[in-house]
Amino acid sequence: MNQRQRKKLSRQLIEAILVGDTARVKAALRAGADPERGDSEGMTPLYAASVGGKPEIARLLLTAGASPDAESSGLGSEGTPLCAASCWGHTETVRELLTHGADPNLHEDHGAGRSPLDWAVRGPHPETVALLITAGAIVPNQCA
Template structure:
């Protein structure tokens, strides 16, 4: 596939995500859009869908091969999909990411940042925090 076509598909993918249009996202993915291709600022599609709580789109991206733990580097969109969803209390999106293997203990900033549980607890989003704890996330201890 030519570079121009890949860019066009990627643009359409992000448009579908931002609009919450799962049908469009499905169509663009079937047309060959790369679920792990970032936009021009470095934002990953799965991060964008997760931060906006678009659970159905998150599922489509994961089923198409997006890595549940890939860290986005977009301006204002840095971090992991699980941290993004937990920060805003998108519990069903968190559940979907965990079901697809997202690591509940993975910290942002390549291990130096906040965990999904810290984001959920600081939200405060107790239902999301409880889900993360049930999945194995551990609160940071005074020593850690």
């Protein structure tokens, strides 16, 4: 597959994710879209699904090989998928990410930013907070 085809498939994948079209996501992945390739701004497909609260699409991307901890670098969409889903209280998406190995203690901005738990607490999203703690998220000031 040439560079132009890869770009086109990536664009189709991101567009399908943004509108929540699971059938189009499946079709793009079957056609060879890379589940980790970001758009022209650097937003990854899994970040787009996570910030949008699309657990079924997140599951498809993770099953297709997307890394649950890969940071997105798009302007206004930087950070990890788990931080994005936690920030907005998308509990089912958080559950999918954790099930597929997302690190509940991974801070965004390459370790210098907030953790998923920080975002969920700020929400506030108590159901997401509880899920993250159950998954092993470290609660600040309890590490003595």
